[in-house]
Amino acid sequence: MDKNLNRKKLMADLFKARFPFLYLSTWEEDRALEFIRSIASNHELIKTPRKLITWKVTNGISGDDLSITDTKSPLRALEYIEKFQDPAIFILHDFHVYFGNQGQLPDYQIIRKLRDLLSNLKQSQNPKNVVFLSPILKLPLELEKDITIFDFNLPTFKEIKNSLEEMIAVNKQRGRIEINMSDEEIEKLVKAALGLTLSEAENAFARAMVEDGKLSVDDVEVILEEKEQIIKKTGILEFVNNELNxxxxxxxxxxxxxxxxxxxxxxxxxxxxxxxxxxxxxxxxxxxxxxxxxxxxxxxxxxxxxxxxxxxxxxxxxxxxxxxxxxxxxxxxxxxxxxxxxxxxxxxxxxxxxxxxxxxxxxxxxxxxxxxxxxxxxxxxxxxxxxxxxxxxxxxxxxxxxxxxxxxDLPTHRERIDIFRVHLKKRLKAQEVIGEFDISDYNLEYLAELTEGFVGAEIEQVVINGLFEAYYEDRSVRLSDFEKVCKQFIPLSVTQAEQIKKVREWANVRAVTATPREDRKEYFENADSDPEFDIKASRGGRTIDF
Incomplete structure (x- = not known):
């Protein structure tokens, strides 16, 4: 069964069972109202259809066929609910402000009136329910046993997908936006939007469309930027903007x-x-x-x-x-x-x-x-x-x-070649700096031999310090620049040999090596012949290749 239908059935059951007070904590007022409205008028979900009546401090009681202007006061609104005779669901917006918040005391007169209203709601001839709708969940101690919290989740995959497909259909009709996406690409875009409100998701899709006049799977980045806003507001988590691959x-x-x-x-x-x-x-x-x-x-x-x-x-x-x-x-x-x-x-x-x-x-x-x-x-x-x-x-x-x-573990010979290649290609772009230096297999092999026992971060520093040698003398870089740095460098495998040995012993039976078998072959071949194999070559971690 559809998750949304399950949620509707649960709320309908609470209404039918005459639960007096329900609390929905959400920022999506319109979506929550539409959700409740779809239950109140559904004969299959609820036996007795009910009027949907809302209250806001700005305009008082209002509904599809009524507007009571003298009910802006919360007490007057509760009195109106008490006297109302027809089957109804009352939505009270932002009522949490009367329950005490941020050091403010609750309004005990309103809380007392709500407690008085309990028996009226349970025993009235026609069913009546009150729903508190607010972005903040705040319950007064006196009403904790009488209010049922209903989890109003963020939009589902299906809801966001329906919204996106509607936007695609409308824009295809107008012919202003280029849209050519497979089902899998649409699914990826929708999945990226999960966690946003429906309004936030629609805004992100609309922004993606107007930025370059088309909608594609590459617009996942736009969705992630919208999510970044959510993270910034928490103050606990940090959204990491990253272009590293x-x-x-x-x-x-x-x-x-x-x-x-x-x-x-x-x-x-x-x-x-x-x-x-x-x-x-x-x-x-x-x-x-x-x-x-x-x-x-x-x-x-x-x-x-x-x-x-x-x-x-x-x-x-x-x-x-x-x-x-x-x-x-x-x-x-x-x-x-x-x-x-x-x-x-x-x-x-x-x-x-x-x-x-x-x-x-x-x-x-x-x-x-x-x-x-x-x-x-x-x-x-x-x-x-x-x-x-x-x-x-x-x-x-x-x-x-x-x-x-x-x-x-410490990078193998093959891994050191890869690390040198990555850092050299990343930094050597200007021809006047490259000069006659070539990122050839021979040079990479030589540098990898010189840096046995170096970690990846140390290899990066070898490249940087070597470039500083050339920069200081205002000339193109040479292989000898990196060679000189390597010979002066004391790697971590020497300064922390004992700690590395302990980590390897722990990992040997408890962890899987991040380096594949083919890259580790040299160490297994040399293990018996090299007396210094213990720290220079011994590899920790179980060898399981994925």
């Missing part, structure tokens, strides 16, 4: 293949195979080897919004607000799903979960986050990175939280 990252092909296979897994086509949306990955390994870079590049590959969660922003000095901040962050990520939630250096954020100094706040937030990761139904892909994974509690690492744990 997988081709900008050298190596890690095993992890890349795993991610490519799960691209579009949130689309309807994946459901034909009975596939769930992927939960997420935990990436651990040696610092500077590309964990954060590949986290950012997933957004570009999957064309999904990337949200960064700073655990430090979750914690607050006010008792109870940290838990509320975590709930708000989760709700926001789910509201704009499908999305990617990135937590960088997750072990630092949850380092104090076993301490008692914060009254157990860290433990509660951690438990809240774990429960959500285990039970989440919305397509929010969680990507977490960690340098010191041994400090994470075991419950986070078990299956069901993450789909896979990947280990990123």
């Amino acid at each position: 997988m081709e900008d990252i050298g190596g890690l092909e095993n992890l890349k293949r795993w991610l490519r296979k799960r691209n579009k897994s949130w689309l309807e086509s994946a459901q034909l195979y009975g596939l769930p949306s992927p939960k997420g990955v935990l990436i651990t390994g040696v610092p500077g080897c590309g964990k954060s870079l590949i986290s950012k590049s997933i957004s570009e590959m999957w064309q999904l919004p990337l949200l960064r969660l700073d655990i430090g922003k979750i914690f607050s000095g006010i008792v109870g607000s940290s838990e509320e901040n975590m709930r708000k962050a989760i709700q926001t990520a789910e509201a704009i799903a499908p999305s990617i939630l990135w937590i960088d250096e997750i072990e630092k954020g949850f380092s104090g979960i076993n301490s008692t100094g914060d009254g157990g706040t860290s433990s509660r937030i951690f438990g809240q986050f774990l429960t959500w990761m285990q039970e989440k139904e919305k397509p929010v892909f969680v990507i977490a990175t960690a340098n010191n994974i041994s400090s994470l509690p075991p419950e986070m690492l078990r299956k069901g939280r993450f789909d896979e744990i990947f280990f990123v």
